[in-house]
Amino acid sequence: MTARAQQLAGALSIKNVTKIYDPEGVHVVAMKDCSFEIAAGEFAVIVGPSGCGKTTLLNAIAGFDTITSGQVFLDGELIASRERQIKPDVERMVVFQNGALFPWKTVMENVIYGPVVQKRMKKQEAVAVALEMLHQVGLNGIENRYPEELSSGVQRRVEILRALINKPKVVMLDEPFRGLDAVAKTVMHEFLMNIFCESPCTMFFITHDLDEAIFLGNKVVIMTTRPAQVKKIVQVTLPWPREHHLLASKIYLDLKREVLEAVHEEAKKAFEAGEREMA
Amino acid sequence: MISRLKAIVTDPHLLRALTGILIFVGLWYLFTAVLNLPRFRLIPSPLAVLKDWFSLTPASGRSIFTKVYYLDIAYSVGRTLAAFGLATVLGVTLGLFMGWSRTLYDFTFPLVEILRPMPPLSWIPLAILILPGVEIAVVYITFIAAFFATVLNTILGVFSIDKNYFLAARCLGSKPKDVFINVVVPGSLPFVFTGLQISMGIAWMSLVAGEIIAGKQGLGYAIYEGYFLYQFEHVISYMFTLGILGYISSALIRATGRKLMAWESSRRGE
Amino acid sequence: MRGFRNIFNVRVLRGFLSIVMFVALWQLVVFIKVPYLENLPYPKDVAVGAVDAAGSKSYWFGWGISLVRIFVGFILAQIIGIPLGLAMGISRTFKDFTFPVFEMLRPVPPIAWIPLAILFWPTREMSIYFLVFVGAFFIVVINVIQGVSNISVSIKWAASSLGARPKDIFWKILVPGSLPSIITGMTVGMGVTWNVLIAAEMIAGQGGLGRMTWEAYTNSNIPFIVVGMVSIGVAGYFCSTLVRWLGEKAMPWKKRF
Numbered sequence: 001m002t003a004r005a006q007q008l009a010g011a012l013s014i015k016n017v018t019k020i021y022d023p024e025g026v027h028v029v030a031m032k033d034c035s036f037e038i039a040a041g042e043f044a045v046i047v048g049p050s051g052c053g054k055t056t057l058l059n060a061i062a063g064f065d066t067i068t069s070g071q072v073f074l075d076g077e078l079i080a081s082r083e084r085q086i087k088p089d090v091e092r093m094v095v096f097q098n099g100a101l102f103p104w105k106t107v108m109e110n111v112i113y114g115p116v117v118q119k120r121m122k123k124q125e126a127v128a129v130a131l132e133m134l135h136q137v138g139l140n141g142i143e144n145r146y147p148e149e150l151s152s153g154v155q156r157r158v159e160i161l162r163a164l165i166n167k168p169k170v171v172m173l174d175e176p177f178r179g180l181d182a183v184a185k186t187v188m189h190e191f192l193m194n195i196f197c198e199s200p201c202t203m204f205f206i207t208h209d210l211d212e213a214i215f216l217g218n219k220v221v222i223m224t225t226r227p228a229q230v231k232k233i234v235q236v237t238l239p240w241p242r243e244h245h246l247l248a249s250k251i252y253l254d255l256k257r258e259v260l261e262a263v264h265e266e267a268k269k270a271f272e273a274g275e276r277e278m279a
Numbered sequence: 280m281i282s283r284l285k286a287i288v289t290d291p292h293l294l295r296a297l298t299g300i301l302i303f304v305g306l307w308y309l310f311t312a313v314l315n316l317p318r319f320r321l322i323p324s325p326l327a328v329l330k331d332w333f334s335l336t337p338a339s340g341r342s343i344f345t346k347v348y349y350l351d352i353a354y355s356v357g358r359t360l361a362a363f364g365l366a367t368v369l370g371v372t373l374g375l376f377m378g379w380s381r382t383l384y385d386f387t388f389p390l391v392e393i394l395r396p397m398p399p400l401s402w403i404p405l406a407i408l409i410l411p412g413v414e415i416a417v418v419y420i421t422f423i424a425a426f427f428a429t430v431l432n433t434i435l436g437v438f439s440i441d442k443n444y445f446l447a448a449r450c451l452g453s454k455p456k457d458v459f460i461n462v463v464v465p466g467s468l469p470f471v472f473t474g475l476q477i478s479m480g481i482a483w484m485s486l487v488a489g490e491i492i493a494g495k496q497g498l499g500y501a502i503y504e505g506y507f508l509y510q511f512e513h514v515i516s517y518m519f520t521l522g523i524l525g526y527i528s529s530a531l532i533r534a535t536g537r538k539l540m541a542w543e544s545s546r547r548g549e
Numbered sequence: 550m551r552g553f554r555n556i557f558n559v560r561v562l563r564g565f566l567s568i569v570m571f572v573a574l575w576q577l578v579v580f581i582k583v584p585y586l587e588n589l590p591y592p593k594d595v596a597v598g599a600v601d602a603a604g605s606k607s608y609w610f611g612w613g614i615s616l617v618r619i620f621v622g623f624i625l626a627q628i629i630g631i632p633l634g635l636a637m638g639i640s641r642t643f644k645d646f647t648f649p650v651f652e653m654l655r656p657v658p659p660i661a662w663i664p665l666a667i668l669f670w671p672t673r674e675m676s677i678y679f680l681v682f683v684g685a686f687f688i689v690v691i692n693v694i695q696g697v698s699n700i701s702v703s704i705k706w707a708a709s710s711l712g713a714r715p716k717d718i719f720w721k722i723l724v725p726g727s728l729p730s731i732i733t734g735m736t737v738g739m740g741v742t743w744n745v746l747i748a749a750e751m752i753a754g755q756g757g758l759g760r761m762t763w764e765a766y767t768n769s770n771i772p773f774i775v776v777g778m779v780s781i782g783v784a785g786y787f788c789s790t791l792v793r794w795l796g797e798k799a800m801p802w803k804k805r806f
Contacts (some may be wrong), residue, residue, distance in 0.1 A: 062446075062450065066448055087449070088446065088450045089450075090450070090451065090452045092450070093450055094446065094447070094449075094450050095444070096443045096447065098441075098443065098444070100443040100447040102443055102444060102447075102448075102462070102465070102466035103465070103542050104468070104540070104542045105461075105465075105542075113451055114451035116453055117451060117452055117453050117454075117457045117461070118451075118452035136532070146541070146542040147542075148542065163450075166451065166452070185538075217289065219317070223547065226455070257443040291645070294603050295642065295645035295646050296645060296646075296648075296649040297649075299645070299646040299647055299648075299672070300649050300650055300653065302646075303650045303653075310648050318669055318670075318671070321668075322665070322669060323671075324667065330685070335680050341678060358660055368779065376567050382563070383569075385559075385560045385563035385567075386563050386564075386567045387567060388564070388565055389564035389565075389568055390567055390568065390571055393782075394782075395784045396783070396785045396786035396789065397779070397781060397782035397785070398743045398744040398746075398782075398785060399744060399761070400744050400747045400748045400751070400759075400777070401762060401777070401778045401781040401782070402746050403748075403751060404751075404762055404763055404765065404766030404774050404777075405766075405775070405778065407766070407770065407772070408588060408766060409585050409588040409750055410584060410585060411585060421589060423652050424599060424744075449727075450730070481741075483658045483746070484659060484660055484738055484741075484744065484745075486658075486659040486662050487658045487660045488660045488748035488752075490750060491660065491663065491748075492748070492751060493630075496692040498661075498694075499661065502663075503663075503664060503752075505663055505664070506663075506664030506667070506668070508735075511664075511665075511668065514664050514665060515665070517661070518657050518661045518662070518665070519657070520654075521656075521657055521658055521661050522653070522654070522656040522657040523656070525656035525657070525658065527778050529656070533643060
């Protein structure tokens with residue numbers, strides 16, 4: 001916890017955010033009056049039924065999409081409201097659900113893309129930094145490979161490094177480990193936790209996997225079905241770095257029961273709403 | 280070495296391929312030279328074609344040992360290259376910008392849609408009429424054919440790019456120029472090259488039509504001349520020449536594409 | 550109501566504007582006598598020519614002749630090309646024997662067949678059918694082969710394990726499975742076919758839209774050349790739409806392709 005203690009940035013404040021999609025008169029309220037806070041340096045995990053508007057929130061914070069009303073602040077600065085929408089920038093980095101490494105660039109070209117294109121580093125400098133980062137996480141010798149030659153677990157790790165080399169305030173991950181098998185997932189969890197412990201940024205992590213949520217997060221935000229609101233916030237006070245045997249401990253199981261009950265209620269509502277829509 | 284040679288010679292695929300071609304040529308020979316079937320009376324036999332094609336003193340004056348054969352090839356290849364090159368430069372550029380900019384797309388696509396269904400060869404009379412000189416008219420007809428195929432496939436290529444690549448590029452601090460160079464151009468390449476293959480095929484076809492109708496030299500013109508002069512051997516040998524040239528040009532495009540898209544090789548499982 | 554809003558949105562407006570601008574530019578180019586383009590007719594003359602044409606019987610006769618030629622050649626290409634492609638896609642041995650010959654003839658531009666076609670077929674009409682056929686045939690066969698090879702092995706296995714006989718696999722799996730590719734081949738083939746037909750009519754044909762356009766050229770009736778071009782475009786568009794519509798009817802499981 002050395003780097004973390006130094007200087008934490010990336011406090012997110014979400015205030016009464018509402019998002020209504022209205023393409024050609026189809027009125028869909030994706031989010032209504034949603035408010036919560038994420039402190040600087042926190043690992044926040046967002047869980048909720050699928051289609052509930054988690055990604056909508058991510059898009060608003062990242063600057064990909066506008067919101068209908070409410071405000072989002074990053075370290076006190078207004079980044080999204082009805083009138084104002086700050087364009088995507090390097091302070092808010094996104095790791096995408098299906099991966100968005102450029103397939104036509106090698107691993108190295110992908111990782112150094114940010115600093116070079118922002119003219120923050122010379123190419124050589126960036127290469128040195130990237131090599132160091134890859135080395136630290138044990139990904140040696142892949143820098144000249146193309147992403148599609150690598151396993152999806154490695155691809156995801158490279159993509160996270162590509163985000164972190166820019167020293168963002170917030171890293172947003174939209175179900176990044178979906179589709180990986182259980183073994184690969186544990187590797188990814190350890191990788192992400194180590195990275196998190198070393199870098200002074202806030203994590204905004206969307207997932208369906210409750211084990212993942214409690215294991216990684218110190219704040220689990222459970223969302224309601226559409227229109228999305230905060231159903232419950234569970235603080236996870238387990239210390240970092242966490243070990244996998246924690247998954248069997250009593251404190252963990254209690255937390256899981258708490259989260260599970262909240263999520264299950266919403267899932268049932270979502271299911272019934274779905275049935276209604278079908279009828 | 281010998282065992283490898285043996286393996287090649289006894290490879291059943293090769294054997295069957297050769298048998299297939301032999302049957303085809305054999306039937307052709309049988310119908311024309313031996314049985315002399317009614318409708319085949321005017322068609323030269325494969326032997327006659329080959330004799331003429333590889334003769335030192337061809338009756339038609341056109342064989343692989345005559346200068347005029349290569350002059351015809353040079354004319355046709357030159358016209359195709361000029362038209363195809365121009366169509367590629369203009370078509371790819373326009374297609375990339377049309378795919379990238381919604382406004383430009385909205386303004387130009389309806390025009391493209393209106394002009395596109397017109398077969399390129401329907402331009403022939405107008406092109407001869409308004410363009411100065413036959414040479415430019417033939418090149419223009421070939422160009423028009425290649426151009427639309429290239430533009431449309433390039434637009435499709437830009438549309439095929441996963442939206443997340445654009446978002447990721449913006450997150451990473453790209454300016455529009457950087458997005459264009461790093462996402463739009465490489466992302467659309469696979470479709471662009473499919474388009475180039477198609478456009479090359481159409482270009483050759485239009486070239487032949489243009490040369491037949493308006494040309495003064497070139498393979499297409501020579502084929503039609505051979506028809507009028509009753510030199511049917513060289514009509515056929517020139518058809519095969521066109522086929523070989525078409526095959527080579529599309530193989531060249533494939534090779535270039537493979538070279539430019541090294542990342543695709545893993546997807547193809549190489 | 551929603552359809553109404555769609556019609557008058559900004560994108561349709563831009564499209565409309567671009568067409569208006571195109572016609573205006575055309576008018577301007579002729580009016581100020583831009584070198585070479587000054588020989589173009591005014592848009593107005595073309596419109597008058599079009600109205601004249603629409604009133605004449607021979608014009609519609611030309612449509613009829615061209616459409617018949619397209620359909621005969623095109624349908625022949627399907628009747629011969631689809632079974633051949635299926636056979637080549639299913640049987641490795643058959644493909645080994647036939648594909649090389651096929652590949653030998655495929656790169657020859659269809660229009661280069663014109664002299665030979667005239668020579669071989671007893672009537673002009675038949676040689677034009679043949680040329681149209683050549684234009685579509687190779688594309689159809691290539692696409693059918695591709696379609697068959699795209700069908701995943703697991704589907705065939707699933708069918709066999711459900712008790713399907715080879716006959717069932719052919720009709721219930723291979724034919725519908727390669728249908729998307731067949732339709733793609735038909736769409737592309739239709740485009741090439743019109744090209745070939747126009748060239749064939751200009752060079753060798755009697756009657757038809759291509760011939761009419763060519764005769765307008767030899768009579769120096771420039772507005773009518775443009776009328777002919779537009780008519781050919783409309784006819785080609787009509788045929789492509791027909792093929793697409795057929796594809797949608799034949800493949801209800803695919804909403805769009």
